[in-house]
Amino acid sequence: MSTLSPLAAAFRKTSYIVGGHGRKNIQILKDALDGIDGKLENDMYGNGESIESFQAEMAAYLGKEKAVFFPSGTMAQQIALRIWCDEKGIRKVAYHPLSHLEIHEEDGLKELHHIETVLLGEKNHLIRLSEILELREEIACLLIELPQREIGGELPPFEELVAISEHCRAKGIKLHLDGARLYEVLPYYQKSAAELCALFDSVYISFYKGIGGVAGAILAGDEAFTVKSKVWKRRHGGDLISLYPYYLSASYYFKQREPKMGKYYEEAVELASLYNRCHLVTTLPRVPVTNMFHVHIAMPKEKLEPILVGLYAETDVGLIHYLRESSEGVCSFEVSIGDAFAQIPKDKLKLTFERLAAMLK
Numbered sequence: 211m212s213t214l215s216p217l218a219a220a221f222r223k224t225s226y227i228v229g230g231h232g233r234k235n236i237q238i239l240k241d242a243l244d245g246i247d248g249k250l251e252n253d254m255y256g257n258g259e260s261i262e263s264f265q266a267e268m269a270a271y272l273g274k275e276k277a278v279f280f281p282s283g284t285m286a287q288q289i290a291l292r293i294w295c296d297e298k299g300i301r302k303v304a305y306h307p308l309s310h311l312e313i314h315e316e317d318g319l320k321e322l323h324h325i326e327t328v329l330l331g332e333k334n335h336l337i338r339l340s341e342i343l344e345l346r347e348e349i350a351c352l353l354i355e356l357p358q359r360e361i362g363g364e365l366p367p368f369e370e371l372v373a374i375s376e377h378c379r380a381k382g383i384k385l386h387l388d389g390a391r392l393y394e395v396l397p398y399y400q401k402s403a404a405e406l407c408a409l410f411d412s413v414y415i416s417f418y419k420g421i422g423g424v425a426g427a428i429l430a431g432d433e434a435f436t437v438k439s440k441v442w443k444r445r446h447g448g449d450l451i452s453l454y455p456y457y458l459s460a461s462y463y464f465k466q467r468e469p470k471m472g473k474y475y476e477e478a479v480e481l482a483s484l485y486n487r488c489h490l491v492t493t494l495p496r497v498p499v500t501n502m503f504h505v506h507i508a509m510p511k512e513k514l515e516p517i518l519v520g521l522y523a524e525t526d527v528g529l530i531h532y533l534r535e536s537s538e539g540v541c542s543f544e545v546s547i548g549d550a551f552a553q554i555p556k557d558k559l560k561l562t563f564e565r566l567a568a569m570l571k
Contacts, residue, residue: 217531220519224528226558228481231422231467231548239424242459253457255449256440264457265428272413273404274430278439279457281448283390283416283427284315289442290412290429291351292323294384296438298350304328305353306337308360310388336366339373352378354410355388356395359544362494362504363391368399375409385409390416390427394500397472411435417460420474420501421467422548426456467548474501478547484559488567501547505530509570510539517569525562527554 214222221227253261261279269277280286288311295301303319305311307329311319319325328347331337336358354374357363366374378385387410392403399406407413412431417423429439443449478501482493490508507514511533522528536542 215515215532216519217515217533220522221528221531224522225526226554227528227550228554229530229545229547230550232550232553238422239455239459242423242462243455246458252452252454255451256443256453261453261457264461267461268415268428269430271403272407272415272428272430273402274407274413275432276436277428277430278436278443279453279460280427280429280443281425281450281453281456283414284310284318285443285446285448286414286427286429286439287311287353287386287388288315288319288323289439289446290386290414290431290435291319291325291353292442293435293438294351294386294412295323295325298382298384300348300350302326302328302347302349303351303353304330304345304347304349305388306331306355306358307333308358309353309355310359310390311353313360334361336361336364338366339370339377342374342377349383351384351386351411353386353388355390356406357391357500357502359391359502363394363498363500363502364495365395365398365499368401371406371409384411386411387413389413391420391500391502393468393471394420394475394502397475398499417456417464420471420546420548421460421463423460423463424456426453426460470549471501474547474551477501477551478503478545481545481547481551484563488563489570491570502544504542504544506536506540506542507570508540511535511541514541517566521562521566521569525558525565527558527562529562529566 250260251258265277265279269275291303295303301324303325305327312327328349331341357365375385387407392415396403412435415428417426478498482498482503485491485493485505486496492506494504494506515533518529530543533541533543
C-alpha cells in the first residue's frame with residue numbers, strides 16, 4: 211500500500227514537473243556511467259588517477275590549491291570547522307541561525323567535535339556586516355552560506371562579502387563558504403567561482419543539489435588544510451573503499467549543468483513572475499537572485515492540497531509534491547529550477563498558471 215500523501219501521489223502521475231532535473235531514479239547513475247570505459251581503474255580509499263584528476267579539476271575551478279572529494283557535505287563542513295578551531299585553539303564558530311549545521315545535522319558539530327556555536331543575526335534575514343563587526347565573542351571561523359537557502363536563497367551584495375572577508379582576515383578569523391549551491395549564485399554576481407572563492411579560506415560545494423549528481427561534495431582550500439581534511443575524512447569513515455559512483459556522476463553532471471546556471475536563473479525569474487500573478491501567492495524573494503526561491507500561499511494546507519491535486523490532474527503539470535505550513539493559514543514550498551522546466555510546453559505552462567490563479571480565487 212502506498213504511503214504517499216494525496217499531493218505526492220498526484221505529483222508522481224504528472225508528465226511534466228516544474229522543478230529540478232527530472233525524476234530521481236537509478237537512471238541518473240546509469241546515464242553518468244554509460245559513456246565511461248569499463249576498464250577505467252576505480253579509486254581505492256580516496257586514491258587513484260580518476261579521483262585525483264577530478265579533485266584537481268575542482269581545485270582549479272574554485273581557484274584553490276587543493277580539493278578533496280567527500281561522500282557528504284555534512285561530513286566535509288564539520289571537518290572544515292574542526293580544522294580551523296584546532297588551528298586557532300578556539301572551539302567556537304559563528305553562522306546563521308538557519309545554517310544547515312544548526313537545523314539539519316542533529317548537532318553533529320557540537321556532539322562529535324565539542325565546538326560551540328554563535329548564532330549570528332536573525333532568522334529572517336542575512337548575516338549583516340554590522341552584526342559581524344559588533345561580535346564580541348572570540349571565534350575561530352565564520353561560516354557564510356551562499357545562497358541562504360532557508361530564507362528563499364537570498365544573497366548579500368558582493369561588496370559586502372568583500373568587506374566581510376577583509377574584516378575576517380584583519381581579525382585572524384577564518385572564513386568558510388557553505389557553497390552547496392555555489393554555481394547557482396554566479397550568474398547574479400557575474401563572477402567566476404574562483405573570484406568568489408578567493409574571499410574565503412575554505413570552500414564546500416555539493417554535487418547533488420543544483421548539479422543533480424548521485425551524492426558527494428568537494429572541500430577545497432590550501433594544501434595544509436586539505437592534508438588535514440584527509441585525516442579527518444578517514445576518522446569519519448569517509449574513505450570508502452571506492453567512491454567512483456559518486457565522483458564520476460558528479461563530473462558528468464557538473465560538465466552538463468554548470469554552464470546552464472544562467473539559463474536556470476532566467477527561468478526562475480520567469481516562473482516567480484507567474485506565481486506572483488496568482489491571488490494569495492507571493493515568492494521570496496519576489497524577484498529571485500538564483501534559480502531557487504520559496505513560494506508562500508495564504509491558504510491552509512487542508513484547502514490548498516485538494517486544489518493542487520485537481521490542478522495536476524487537469525494540466526498534467528506538477529508544481530510541487532509537498533506543502534509546509536510555515537504559519538497559521540499559510541503554506542510554503544521551495545522551487546529549484548533545472549532541466550525539467552524547459553521540457554514543459556509553453557502553452558501548457560501558461561494554462562497551468564491560468565487555472566491555478568482561477569482556482570485560488
